Amino acid sequence: MTTREESAGCTSKNVNLVSAMKFEAITIKDIAKALGLSTSTVSRALRGSYEISAETKKLVLEYAEKLNYRPNPIALSLKEKRSRSIGIVVCEIANNFFSQVINGIESVAYKKGYYVIISQSHESYEREVANTQYLASRSVDGLLVSLSTETTDFSHLNKLHDKGLPIVFFDRITEEMQTHKVIANNFNGAYQATEHLIKSGFKRIAHLTIASHLSITKERLAGYKAALADHGLPFEESLIKYCRYGGLVYSETEQAVDALLALKKRPDAVVAASDKLSTGCLTALAKRKVRVPDDMGIVGFTNSQLAEIFHPPLTSVRQPAFEMGQVAMEMLIQIIESKHPMTNYETKVLNTELTVRASSVKSK
Amino acid sequence: MTTREESAGCTSKNVNLVSAMKFEAITIKDIAKALGLSTSTVSRALRGSYEISAETKKLVLEYAEKLNYRPNPIALSLKEKRSRSIGIVVCEIANNFFSQVINGIESVAYKKGYYVIISQSHESYEREVANTQYLASRSVDGLLVSLSTETTDFSHLNKLHDKGLPIVFFDRITEEMQTHKVIANNFNGAYQATEHLIKSGFKRIAHLTIASHLSITKERLAGYKAALADHGLPFEESLIKYCRYGGLVYSETEQAVDALLALKKRPDAVVAASDKLSTGCLTALAKRKVRVPDDMGIVGFTNSQLAEIFHPPLTSVRQPAFEMGQVAMEMLIQIIESKHPMTNYETKVLNTELTVRASSVKSK
DNA sequence: ATGAAAGCGCTAACAT
DNA sequence: ATGTTAGCGCTTTCAT
Numbered sequence: 001m002t003t004r005e006e007s008a009g010c011t012s013k014n015v016n017l018v019s020a021m022k023f024e025a026i027t028i029k030d031i032a033k034a035l036g037l038s039t040s041t042v043s044r045a046l047r048g049s050y051e052i053s054a055e056t057k058k059l060v061l062e063y064a065e066k067l068n069y070r071p072n073p074i075a076l077s078l079k080e081k082r083s084r085s086i087g088i089v090v091c092e093i094a095n096n097f098f099s100q101v102i103n104g105i106e107s108v109a110y111k112k113g114y115y116v117i118i119s120q121s122h123e124s125y126e127r128e129v130a131n132t133q134y135l136a137s138r139s140v141d142g143l144l145v146s147l148s149t150e151t152t153d154f155s156h157l158n159k160l161h162d163k164g165l166p167i168v169f170f171d172r173i174t175e176e177m178q179t180h181k182v183i184a185n186n187f188n189g190a191y192q193a194t195e196h197l198i199k200s201g202f203k204r205i206a207h208l209t210i211a212s213h214l215s216i217t218k219e220r221l222a223g224y225k226a227a228l229a230d231h232g233l234p235f236e237e238s239l240i241k242y243c244r245y246g247g248l249v250y251s252e253t254e255q256a257v258d259a260l261l262a263l264k265k266r267p268d269a270v271v272a273a274s275d276k277l278s279t280g281c282l283t284a285l286a287k288r289k290v291r292v293p294d295d296m297g298i299v300g301f302t303n304s305q306l307a308e309i310f311h312p313p314l315t316s317v318r319q320p321a322f323e324m325g326q327v328a329m330e331m332l333i334q335i336i337e338s339k340h341p342m343t344n345y346e347t348k349v350l351n352t353e354l355t356v357r358a359s360s361v362k363s364k
Numbered sequence: 365m366t367t368r369e370e371s372a373g374c375t376s377k378n379v380n381l382v383s384a385m386k387f388e389a390i391t392i393k394d395i396a397k398a399l400g401l402s403t404s405t406v407s408r409a410l411r412g413s414y415e416i417s418a419e420t421k422k423l424v425l426e427y428a429e430k431l432n433y434r435p436n437p438i439a440l441s442l443k444e445k446r447s448r449s450i451g452i453v454v455c456e457i458a459n460n461f462f463s464q465v466i467n468g469i470e471s472v473a474y475k476k477g478y479y480v481i482i483s484q485s486h487e488s489y490e491r492e493v494a495n496t497q498y499l500a501s502r503s504v505d506g507l508l509v510s511l512s513t514e515t516t517d518f519s520h521l522n523k524l525h526d527k528g529l530p531i532v533f534f535d536r537i538t539e540e541m542q543t544h545k546v547i548a549n550n551f552n553g554a555y556q557a558t559e560h561l562i563k564s565g566f567k568r569i570a571h572l573t574i575a576s577h578l579s580i581t582k583e584r585l586a587g588y589k590a591a592l593a594d595h596g597l598p599f600e601e602s603l604i605k606y607c608r609y610g611g612l613v614y615s616e617t618e619q620a621v622d623a624l625l626a627l628k629k630r631p632d633a634v635v636a637a638s639d640k641l642s643t644g645c646l647t648a649l650a651k652r653k654v655r656v657p658d659d660m661g662i663v664g665f666t667n668s669q670l671a672e673i674f675h676p677p678l679t680s681v682r683q684p685a686f687e688m689g690q691v692a693m694e695m696l697i698q699i700i701e702s703k704h705p706m707t708n709y710e711t712k713v714l715n716t717e718l719t720v721r722a723s724s725v726k727s728k
Numbered sequence: 729a730t731g732a733a734a735g736c737g738c739t740a741a742c743a744t
Numbered sequence: 745a746t747g748t749t750a751g752c753g754c755t756t757t758c759a760t
Contacts (some may be wrong), residue, residue, distance in 0.1 A: 391736095
């Protein structure tokens with residue numbers, strides 16, 4: 001995954017002669033001068049305008065090709081107030097789910113000629129606002145955002161959206177803004193996870209989840225509750241543990257697990273609502289010598305490919321992250337490139353996938 | 365980790381009235397007009413030039429503050445040919461090592477007021493070139509790069525570097541370019557891993573690694589060989605398996621593992637040289653019912669925090685990824701902000717950390 | 729079919 | 745202390 005060279009800690013000598021002089025990249029002006037044309041003619045020739053003679057076009061095109069001319073995107077952005085780039089705002093890239101979503105986004109963006117600028121909020125509202133602002137000022141043509149756990153005020157996004165910046169939400173969305181959205185079917189995901197535990201014989205099922213105001217949290221909680229209700233199990237508030245930052249810091253998860261273990265009537269299973277929470281829970285239980293699944297069953301929302309080599313292999317609810325990214329990017333492009341103001345927005349819900357492994361199946 | 369909302373598959377209606385009109389962000393000109401000043405006065409006042417009277421400054425500053433004025437970074441870039449942003453070129457962000465490096469980079473960048481643009485090559489030379497070019501044309505002030513596995517020609521980077529674009533390499537570096545570099549001590553990492561297996565009683569130790577021309581590959585291989593030699597074990601070429609893309613695709617790893625298992629004299633342990641290779645190897649062995657560590661010991665280079673919940677817990681060589689990112693970014697800033705052309709470059713080598721777990725310790 | 733000029737937002741050299 | 749002007753690279757009216 002990483003790397004290195006020959007000897008250790010060496011210091012080589014060399015002079016970078018031109019550190020002040022910057023890439024005198026070739027411009028339209030250079031071409032014009034060389035060919036004795038005006039810059040406007042060159043510009044038009046380059047974009048194949050019909051009012052330029054075939055010969056001139058050929059001349060310009062060939063010369064440009066020869067010099068490997070590349071239009072300056074910055075100048076273009078300044079002029080056109082668009083950049084053929086889009087911005088992504090997520091909390092963390094060091095996360096299976098989000099990095100897979102990003103790959104999905106990129107796969108579509110690349111095909112359609114858009115560049116992608118990734119930014120991380122690290123679950124901080126302040127960082128999210130700063131990133132959003134920066135991306136907008138960089139003239140991104142649109143934004144793909146999954147809200148930070150701290151975000152409850154959407155004015156930074158609302159203002160941009162009102163001014164016409166296309167925004168598509170994915171994963172952590174908000175009802176307060178009308179635009180395209182893409183989510184996994186979290187309700188069903190949690191429902192299936194919980195039902196599976198019930199059917200496997202677990203009776204007191206806890207739910208380890210993220211900040212309570214997040215859309216994903218609400219939805220998953222609703223699925224969990226519905227499954228309990230449908231199978232005649234009581235709902236107990238004390239079995240729900242919220243981790244403000246979704247387990248971004250391990251200690252958060254650890255405390256929640258300890259709180260569950262300390263309950264007078266200890267749960268015999270847990271549904272973990274995120275990648276970090278799932279692995280964190282497994283880690284915490286292992287450290288406390290709580291045997292999984294015999295002492296405690298687990299099903300976790302995770303997009304890790306490693307679930308099957310965990311000890312024990314982790315029953316997982318997998319979100320279609322890559323497709324979510326693809327769909328979100330397609331939606332965004334649709335808004336960006338639509339001639340007319342959008343009139344109806346869509347919320348696309350993609351199915352999750354439950355894979356049963358040892359962590360949720362009692363050995364006996 | 366992910367998210368969702370209330371009901372499924374709904375379609376809401378709303379009109380985005382201004383999708384054509386773009387953020388009429390407030391400009392220096394607006395301020396000038398409103399205050400009856402010239403744009404240059406405003407500009408100077410904004411950056412606190414000493415030749416502007418205190419009152420004017422106050423006036424401008426307050427008005428700008430009130431209107432929440434933000435300078436347009438695109439215009440700035442066009443003018444100054446710098447952007448206070450830097451570009452990162454890595455193969456994959458869906459990788460513990462790289463996402464941790466990126467976090468290190470960002471932590472320093474944020475403090476110093478630089479923005480970070482992340483791009484992925486997906487181990488494709490072509491993509492690496494395209495990304496590099498794009499970043500340069502976007503006037504990034506510098507580049508932080510870890511080479512793709514396909515890259516053997518460095519002219520795309522060399523040209524930019526010759527033109528004065530500061531570049532710092534990390535992880536996968538090249539001897540062919542003189543600049544700052546940051547790497548883990550891969551030689552020692554591999555040496556320790558191999559020696560540890562030897563001391564644990566393993567006799568035929570294989571090495572599962574990345575493309576042979578990569579700096580990291582050479583270095584780790586050297587460490588592996590040195591450890592064998594120092595302990596009187598023979599080196600056998602057949603025990604080295606190269607995965608062209610470093611296990612980016614699982615099948616690659618699987619084939620390599622199968623090749624090792626098919627050897628007449630099967631190895632009894634393996635040193636895996638990357639995150640993907642380590643976990644891929646563990647997965648492949650599990651599927652083939654090869655017991656770890658009894659049938660096969662493993663030590664893997666990995667930055668996963670999950671190594672201890674693997675089955676079995678994986679003995680790991682951990683690279684100081686976060687620090688590597690910090691150091692690389694600091695070095696880059698040093699080049700960017702140095703008044704004089706750089707004259708001597710440094711290659712910083714940071715220590716790896718071996719953590720012994722069950723995968724490399726025979727049970728008996 | 730081609731050119732001249734203006735303008736995107738900003739800074740800086742050059743007046744005054 | 746403040747204003748005028750030019751220019752970064754490009755597109756696009758508006759001439760010609």
